[in-house]
Amino acid sequence: MIKSLNTAATGMAAQQTNMDVIANNIANVSTNGFKRSRAEFEDLVYQTQKEPGSSTGMNAYSPNGVQVGLGVRTAAVQKDFKDGNANVTKNPFDIQIEGSGFFQIQTPDGQIGYTRDGAFQKDPNGRLIDKNGNLLQPEITIPPNISGIEISATGEVRVISGLNDPAQTIGQIDVVNFVNPAGLKAMGKNVFMQSPSSGQPITSRPGLNGTGFLSQGQLETSNVNIVDEMVGMITAQRAYETNSKVIQASDQMLQSINNLR
Incomplete structure (x- = not known):
């Protein structure tokens, strides 16, 4: 259960970075020659409980294995050099x-x-x-x-x-x-x-x-498209909110375990 808390926390941190990049794009919508940025993410290391393709018996192999991801991190902030108007x-x-x-x-x-x-x-x-x-x-x-x-x-x-x-x-x-x-x-x-x-x-x-x-x-002019940035902002906000819900759900599950007699 602790893994889900930490995993969701990395998701919230990533979406905060995403929102920071979007905010900078919107702030520079009137800046001459400004080039918008895009946050890019990658998944973290996986906890492998069963290797994919590992033997499960006589001439039998696990088709998928069991790998549990541990979250996300910011891999890069990419500049878009498309021409402005x-x-x-x-x-x-x-x-x-x-x-x-x-x-x-x-x-x-x-x-x-x-x-x-x-x-x-x-x-x-x-x-x-x-x-x-x-x-x-x-x-x-x-x-x-x-x-x-x-x-x-x-x-x-x-x-x-x-x-x-x-x-x-x-x-x-x-x-x-x-x-x-x-x-x-x-x-x-x-x-x-x-x-x-x-x-x-x-x-x-x-x-x-x-x-x-x-x-x-x-x-x-700046190559920032306000409509695209607004859509990205809504998506980041909802992803941040969903990750916070995961933390609340994990907390409730831990509470249920603590209440066992």
């Missing part, structure tokens, strides 16, 4: 990657991070930075007193100084891809870091090597 802003420094890939940014401590959030702006020196002051890599410096800026689908940055002046190329925005993007380490602030699981970054021009093209004047 486009939000047209008409801001010339808002850039969306339409497909796979990440922007490279340099954090204040000199590390290279990766993000899907393309909401960039100028710092006092004219360099493109994200909302946290991280520098876009390679650095793009916008000259002062320009009349227009154009970012092509392949990442070429051009500026126009005067109405009659030809466009001048000032830089190139490259994107980075990974063999296993789900293995990136989420650092918060819309930034990911490379990990041994993600593999090495592969830098290329937008549109090459399986990466997406760039779109100026729009941003990628």
